[in-house]
Amino acid sequence: MKIAFVLFDGVTFLDFVGFYDVIYRLNQFECSKGVTWDICGLTDEITDELGMKVKVQKIRPHLADYDMVFVPGGLGTRKLRFDETFVNWLREAQDVKYKVSVCTGSLLWGAAGVLQGKKATTHPRAYDLLAEYCDVVRERIVRDGNVITGGGVSTSIDLGLYVIEWLAGVDAMHEVKQQLDYPYLPPKVVEILEA
Template sequence: MKIAFILFDGVTFLDFVGFYDVITRLKYYESTKEFSWDICALQEEVTDELGMTIKVNQVKPDLTQYGLIFIPGGLGTRALRFDESFTAWIKEAQQAAYIVSVCTGSLLLGAAGYLTNKNATTHPYAYDLLEPYCKEVIRSRIVRDGNVITAGGVATSIDLGLYIIGFFLEEHEVKSIKKQMDYPYEMESIAIY
């Protein structure tokens, strides 16, 4: 499976890195060693809300080639949800097996139409912003509605990553990754529809 990590100016890098750190550990397992990923954006460099800048390795790739897309949140989502070129680009991923966001990345999924008639969640301070885009805002840490999976605030990115790798690895392998990360916490509140 090919994964697209979709970034933008104004992203919260911890939203991205928490999930990225978990997901990229799939390369160490025989059953998932063929997984690959790209860090994608509409430009070569992306700057977070505090001024940190990173380079991406794919500028506006064709998102139809990815089986999973992941969109983190950040203050940049507030304006970006009205950017028609950005939402048109992420709409290309309609055939992806998994459409995933954490924090206010769900606002971007909503603006692209992925949350229509779906239950979803976001950062607790942004529930009201998410309401127009989905059937119902669920006040839960992770919400799965079909192939769309949304998660709550920043630190939830690690829980979300562990949840997603559970689709591809055995339970003992997921536990091993948690141990490697020194992440002793149990996942809370997953709603599946």
Template sequence: MKIAFILFDGVTFLDFVGFYDGITRLKYFEETKAFTWDICALQDEVTDELGMTIKINKIKPALADYDMVFIPGGFGTRALRYDESFIAWIKEAKDAQYLISVCTGSLLLGAAGFLENKKATTHPYAYDLLAPYCQEVVHARIVRDGSVITGGGVATSIDLALYVIRLFLSEQDLQNIKKQMDYPYDMQNMVTY
């Protein structure tokens, strides 16, 4: 499984890091030790809404080469939905086994056409922005509709990672990861179609 973490200026880093921290723990398990991932963007650095900057290790890779594509949210998504070159890049992921977003990252999945005839969620304050892109906005923390998995607001990124981990590992392995993360909470309000 080859995973692309998509970043952009105006990202909310907790959206990214909450998911990244959980998913990268897959490397410690026999069943998933061959999983690889790249932090991807259109430029060599991205800056969040508050000025924190991180370096990118893959600049505009071919997203058709990835099995899982994850897009976090942030205020940068509002303008990026209309950025033709960015959306054309995201569209390269059309055949990915899993298309995943958290928070307003779903707006970018929607702008790429991946939410047509799908049910999805996003940050509760952005339900109205998501509505034009999908069949139905579901007021839930995690929504899976086929190959598309969308998560709600910022802190949902941790639960979303755990949800995805459970697709590949046993319940016991998941509980071990939660203990390692010192995460005592149970995933709630998940809907599958």
């Protein structure tokens, strides 16, 4: 599996790092070895909403070449959803096997048309913005077919654990929880089965 982590100016780095720190552990398990990833953006350096900077590995790669595309949230999403260059780039992931977001990253999937006819979630303070694009489910994690969305910032770890369990099994998820010293019970996950 090849994963693209999509970053942008105004991202909340905890959205990204919470998921990343969990999901990179897929390579520990026999059934999910061989996972690779790229940290991607439209420019070579991204500045988060607090001023922290990070270098990206791939500048505007073709997102259709990935198996999973992950989009974090952040204050920058409010304006970025109207940025045609970014939204058109994200549209390249329309046929990617797994489309994942946490927090207001779902607004960007919505702007790219990925959430049309789907159910999704986001940060509770952005439910009204997400309603423009899809049916909003007020839960921490929603999986509608191959689109998986998570709630606010802290959900990034829960979301990563859900994806680990989904791809590598419940034992793998419990092993990662122990590695992280993560004592919390998994949140309710709303799963919409495709017809």
